[in-house]
Structure formats: C-alpha cells, structure tokens
C-alpha cells in the first residue's frame with residue numbers, strides 16, 4: 001500500500017475528515033476532503049459528521065475547528081505550524097487596548113488565538129471582514145480591529161469607518177512588493193492582478209481584484225481573462241491551475257511562501273492518524289467565550 005492509500009484506509013477506520021487550507025503543499029491538498037479558505041474551513045469544521053478532524057493548516061485554524069466542534073478530536077499534523085501574525089497579539093495586550101477604548105466593539109481576524117477571541121465581540125475572515133463592519137457592527141460608535149493592520153486599512157477604505165488598529169501583519173504577504181507587480185505586469189501584460197487584503201495598501205492599489213483565497217479561486221474561474229498575477233501565498237497556484245486548465249497563473253513574488261503552511265507533509269498526515277497527534281485542546285471557559293464571536297460571524 002502506498003502512502004496515500006494508507007492515509008485513506010486509516011481515515012475510514014478513524015471516521016476522520018481531512019481539511020486543508022489553500023496554501024498547503026499540492027500533495028496534501030490532493031488528499032483532502034475539502035480545500036478552502038479560513039471561512040470555508042470553519043464552516044466545514046462546524047458541519048462535519050466525522051469524529052476526527054485532521055487539520056492541514058496552522059494552529060489557529062485547528063483551534064477554531066475545536067471550538068466549533070468541542071466533541072470531536074481535532075489533530076494538527078505538525079504542532080509547530082503556527083501563524084506569526086496571530087502571535088503578534090496576546091489576550092493581555094488586547095485587554096489593555098480595550099481598557100483604553102471602553103465601549104468600543106472588538107472585531108478580531110480569525111488569525112488570532114482562542115484566548116484573544118475570548119476577549120472579542122465578533123470574529124471575521126478576509127472573506128467577510130467588510131460585511132461584518134458594514135452590517136453587523138454598523139451601529140457601533142468605535143470599533144477595535146485586531147491584529148492585521150493591513151486588512152484593517154482595507155476594511156476602513158471599503159467602509160469609510162475609522163478603525164482602532166493593532167500593529168500586526170502577515171510577514172508572507174508583506175514580502176510582496178509593488179515592484180514585483182510592476183515586473184510581473186511587464187512580463188505578462190494582459191494578466192489580471194489578484195491581491196489578498198493581507199497585503200499592504202500600496203499593493204492593494206495595484207489590484208484588479210481584492211479577495212480572500214477562496215474569492216481568488218472563484219474569480220479565476222469566472223473571469224474571461226486567461227492569465228493572472230496572484231499576490232498571495234504561492235501554494236494557492238496548485239488549486240487554481242488544477243481547476244482552470246488552459247489558464248495561466250503567475251505568483252507575484254517567489255518569496256511569498258508561508259513556512260508554517262509547508263510543515264504539513266503526507267507522512268505527517270499519516271502519523272497524525274496513526275498516533276492521533278497532535279490533539280488540539282482549548283480550555284472550556286476560553287472555548288465557550290471564543291465560540292460566541294465565531295458563531296456570531298457564521299450566523300451573520
């Protein structure tokens with residue numbers, strides 16, 4: 001039996017589902033039951049009838065799955081797979097910020113720890129952040145948005161709202177520079193430019209389309225254009241190429257690689273199912289408080 005067959009067999013035996021983020025290695029995406037963005041993965045995690053969720057992504061995503069499905073076993077094949085942006089704010093730091101702005105509503109990007117989510121009123125992903133501010137928080141006088149200052153500035157530009165920011169950012173998206181787009185456009189003059197809202201405002205200004213990773217995949221399929229420059233983590237190109245034979249996709253920067261997303265290999269997925277590791281545990285009181293802000297997002 002080869003590695004993939006072993007994974008499939010064990011998956012059946014454990015009644016497990018494999019969820020993978022769009023930035024995962026191609027071979028990991030190919031064995032997953034569902035590949036998607038943070039919002040889609042949260043929805044899948046909440047809805048799955050499986051007993052075990054193998055989460056091929058990073059820690060905050062697996063934690064979100066556990067919070068939404070506390071009775072299930074959630075496994076992260078590589079325990080080192082974290083998100084540097086999520087680590088840029090702690091619950092203590094958020095409490096201090098809240099104390100400086102009493103009365104402000106607190107919106108957190110899903111790229112945060114459970115302890116941070118437990119301090120928040122509402123959660124969002126890059127796919128629905130604008131809508132959360134525009135609709136759900138429309139009557140709020142003041143809104144704190146943590147931790148991504150670039151996503152916050154994109155949301156502010158789309159909603160006209162002044163948000164109270166935190167100085168977090170994604171080191172992978174920040175590495176994509178305006179000159180990378182200029183060079184790519186020179187090489188591929190007819191290509192459309194898709195940019196993730198975790199990128200800097202200077203980059204977003206150069207976009208034909210700003211979207212979450214799922215939104216980018218959808219747009220790649222819908223657009224009549226045959227060529228695209230993709231300003232997000234390069235792993236997404238695998239899915240775009242697979243779903244759109246004949247269309248061409250170019251990574252905006254060769255440096256746009258998230259090392260944490262690449263820790264998960266097929267071997268680690270197998271070991272994870274064999275040894276039931278690494279199990280995600282979220283203390284009940286934190287999970288209960290964090291669940292409120294995630295479920296409020298999913299219900300909106």
Ligand code: 13P
Pocket residue numbers: 022036037038039083111125126127170198211212213214
């Ligand atoms: P989405 O897949 O939700 O667009 O998020 C991108 C990302 O950087 C996840 O860590």
Ligand code: SF4
Pocket residue numbers: 058082083084085086111170171172173198233258260261
């Ligand atoms: Fe975190 Fe950026 Fe990696 Fe996404 S791509 S997991 S935001 S460091």
